[in-house]
Amino acid sequence: MDKLRIDKWLWSVRIFKTRTLASNECRGGSVTLHGKKAKPSTGVSIDDLLVVSKNGFNLQFKVLKLIDKRVSAPLAEVCYENLTTEEEMNKFKDWHIGKGKSERREPGSGRPTKKERREIDLFKDDLEYGIEL
Numbered sequence: 241m242d243k244l245r246i247d248k249w250l251w252s253v254r255i256f257k258t259r260t261l262a263s264n265e266c267r268g269g270s271v272t273l274h275g276k277k278a279k280p281s282t283g284v285s286i287d288d289l290l291v292v293s294k295n296g297f298n299l300q301f302k303v304l305k306l307i308d309k310r311v312s313a314p315l316a317e318v319c320y321e322n323l324t325t326e327e328e329m330n331k332f333k334d335w336h337i338g339k340g341k342s343e344r345r346e347p348g349s350g351r352p353t354k355k356e357r358r359e360i361d362l363f364k365d366d367l368e369y370g371i372e373l
Contacts (some may be wrong), residue, residue, distance in 0.1 A: 243283030246290075252307050253316040255292060270294065285344075289323070297331065299324045309367065316327045 247262040250271070256262040265271055265282040270293040271278045283292070288303045300323040307319055346350075352360060 241308070242306055245280065246273065246278050246282045247280035248308055249284050250290075250292070251304070251305065252310045253319045254310070255294075255301070265292070265294070271340050275337045291367050293339055297324075336342055 242329070247259055247266050250256050250265075251259040256265065262271075263289040264280070266280040267277055269277045272291045273282055273284065274289060275291075278284075278290075278353040284303055286303055286306060290301045290303065292299045292301065302323055304317070304321055305318075305319040
């Protein structure tokens with residue numbers, strides 16, 4: 241196998257949770273291959289350099305191995321080399337640390353219903369991406 245679809249590779253090495261998400265990010269211009277925006281069907285081969293913009297962070301990867309099936313995290317790590325700068329990695333640590341207290345529900349209120357859970361998830365996403373309520 242000389243080349244593999246970039247969306248399939250990103251999904252199989254666990255950069256993205258689903259292949260659909262990987263395809264959408266490629267279409268949106270969040271994935272670049274050798275400095276050029278990559279379509280989902282763009283072929284990736286060994287020693288290619290990828291830059292993935294994910295949640296405001298620019299992650300850089302070098303392809304070491306091509307796989308087309310999703311594998312466990314330890315097996316996926318040997319398929320790429322993480323070239324993300326230390327500064328970018330610290331940006332994530334600085335962003336994540338001290339973001340607030342753990343979540344809490346009132347005693348006796350029980351588990352959230354499906355509808356309440358969806359509302360909670362929407363609320364969290366709005367806060368994460370800085371959308372005013």
